[in-house]
Amino acid sequence: MASVLIVALAFAASAQAKEPQLKPPLHGFDEVGYQNVDLRGGFWGPRFYIHQRTTIPHVIKKLEEHNHISNFDAAAKALKSGETHKTDTSGIVGHSAFDSDVHKSLEGACYTLGHCDNPDLQKRVDDILDRILAAQDDNGYLISYFTAKEPDRKFVDMRTNHELYNAGHFFEFAVEHYRLTGSTKALDAAKKFADHIDNTFGIGKRYEVCGHQEIELALIKLYRITGEKRYLDLCRFFIDERGHAHGTERKPFIPGPFIQPKREEGLTDEQYKKVVWRSKLYWRNGRMQDHKPLLEQTEAVGHAVRAGYTYAAMADLARFSDTPEYAKAVRVLWEDVVNRKIYLTGGLGTNQNDDEGFGDPYLLPNKSYCESCAGIANVFWQQRMNLMDGDAKYADVMELTLFNSAISGMSISGNRFFYQNPLESKDGAERSSWIGLACCPTNMARFTPQVGNLFYAKKNDKILVNLYGSGTGAIQLTAKTK
Numbered sequence: 001m002a003s004v005l006i007v008a009l010a011f012a013a014s015a016q017a018k019e020p021q022l023k024p025p026l027h028g029f030d031e032v033g034y035q036n037v038d039l040r041g042g043f044w045g046p047r048f049y050i051h052q053r054t055t056i057p058h059v060i061k062k063l064e065e066h067n068h069i070s071n072f073d074a075a076a077k078a079l080k081s082g083e084t085h086k087t088d089t090s091g092i093v094g095h096s097a098f099d100s101d102v103h104k105s106l107e108g109a110c111y112t113l114g115h116c117d118n119p120d121l122q123k124r125v126d127d128i129l130d131r132i133l134a135a136q137d138d139n140g141y142l143i144s145y146f147t148a149k150e151p152d153r154k155f156v157d158m159r160t161n162h163e164l165y166n167a168g169h170f171f172e173f174a175v176e177h178y179r180l181t182g183s184t185k186a187l188d189a190a191k192k193f194a195d196h197i198d199n200t201f202g203i204g205k206r207y208e209v210c211g212h213q214e215i216e217l218a219l220i221k222l223y224r225i226t227g228e229k230r231y232l233d234l235c236r237f238f239i240d241e242r243g244h245a246h247g248t249e250r251k252p253f254i255p256g257p258f259i260q261p262k263r264e265e266g267l268t269d270e271q272y273k274k275v276v277w278r279s280k281l282y283w284r285n286g287r288m289q290d291h292k293p294l295l296e297q298t299e300a301v302g303h304a305v306r307a308g309y310t311y312a313a314m315a316d317l318a319r320f321s322d323t324p325e326y327a328k329a330v331r332v333l334w335e336d337v338v339n340r341k342i343y344l345t346g347g348l349g350t351n352q353n354d355d356e357g358f359g360d361p362y363l364l365p366n367k368s369y370c371e372s373c374a375g376i377a378n379v380f381w382q383q384r385m386n387l388m389d390g391d392a393k394y395a396d397v398m399e400l401t402l403f404n405s406a407i408s409g410m411s412i413s414g415n416r417f418f419y420q421n422p423l424e425s426k427d428g429a430e431r432s433s434w435i436g437l438a439c440c441p442t443n444m445a446r447f448t449p450q451v452g453n454l455f456y457a458k459k460n461d462k463i464l465v466n467l468y469g470s471g472t473g474a475i476q477l478t479a480k481t482k
Contacts, residue, residue: 037455070093103170
């Protein structure tokens, strides 16, 4: 059956009354939010229904079972009692990035609630939010692992501890919670945490970046919803600082060879292999896109998820500030990826260098890596490139990746997931009901219900139609300025 597309047009000077005003881009196009795109039929409608009924409850239940959410209770208890621990008596379970999985899932729940009326889900979100906010320190810091277990290591190991990555996902959840409910309690907490970060990092303060990019995209969203330019400035600081030496001032980084760590007596081969692997995380060889300034990078290297988020942020920065140099740089990186390092599915990452990332040009074995999060990051990047330049070639890659790489990370049933999406599997790959490293299931939880954001873009009296779909869109335009 042919797809049906109906677009309702309205010329207006302001946004809908219920939708908070967002800072518009200075350049390029603006997206049409999923709130104004109804895709209840066709391909996406059933998937949104399954997402509401199955995926979100399943993911939240798994996060409860694996103690991601109770980590916030442990942090709240530590704050209340004034006691923190460096042992398992803290009650903290798992990796320091576990908080991000909760934030992504709640962001997905907010998007889902934008499609449906579900009082039980809304109450679930609000109950978990209260548990999260109880774990926020007076200065705004909000990461359960370090609050309860290693309070003396806050912002100590920026390369591997994912603190700003956690923060970014909380900011994105908080923005969507505010847009959904009108309540500022999550947004206020996000601003408090962002202000703490802004007081710590920046020009004349600490020069450092997070090993896993994400906060840059979130700061753009926080800027748009609050109008506070300091968040946009902080985003630019983190993007500008990549590839520098880091410390108390901005200074050049001089690359060096990897130094093999000394093998301590008594270590098994497997133990020593882990020591070497961890040492390589601190070797700035491009894994985290921090080996040279982004404006000087012409080839996509390193971890594909980190890269996708970085390149998306570069495109956003070019749209929301007068930084045409970043638009130029990210176009060069796009050419490298799309012409030499992308699978026919839109998947990214061969893991050739054991970094879940890009390998040599044109070397794309069927036994691919193609992490689900990398597919999602690629969609976000292609969307922002299209918004920046208004060129259908970006929408084409976005569509390719969306249908063939991103959504393959989750089963049609909505409760089984892939971390990797190989084109060829020797023993037969099967999706799992849960993955211990839960970045991909929780990313899927927030990705599917925001697909409506991808369909249209607008600029003055122009509309871009980026995807085919059965549904309707209500798009408000403004008269073209002379």
